[in-house]
Amino acid sequence: MESLKTFLRTITYISDADFENTIGYFQSQHFAKNSYFVLPGKICQQVAFIKKGTLRTYYLNENAEEVTSCFCIENNLTTSYKSFILQQPSELAIQAIEDTELLVIDYADLQKLYQQSVVWQNIGRTIAERQHIVMEQYASVLCNETAKEKYLRLLKEQPSILNKASINDIATYLGVTRRTLSRIRKEIS
16 A cells, blocks of 8 residues: 555655545455456456556457557556446456556545545546647657657556567557567667
8 A cells, every 4th residue: 555655745745644535445456467446347446556566548449459558567557547437348358468557446436535635636637637748758659659659659658568568469559560569669779
């Protein structure tokens, strides 16, 4: 729970007492490699804090091929935000790419925290703002960077992904073919 408290304190100050009053809303869950936190077509009922492990978020394109849109690493939050907020079926899948430990909170419990606590209202607002910035940056990277630049960014910002994710998942994340990714990796090494 200390890692969750540390994470929350990067967002806003939360006293030990406030934290103790809220940890009961969180439950620990284990996901084995290749198991799913979110399935497409199902309503996402939880937000997860990643204590240990890595997940990937993907969707199916018009050819029914998996396209990775995000790698979710330790000490961060993940969910299918659109599904969670609107309580409608998810278009995304979130899958563990290694054994993963999560702390999860249900939609109804998070709504209770928002009603009971100004601190949690601030946490929710700040997380929403940060997610918007992340999505805007991701869109900018997709449109404005070459495949090589995207790979170098991944290497700099999330180097552990290169050892955990499959070549295919990394290629679809970068928006390139496996062959192009192999060529880029050869050029860099």
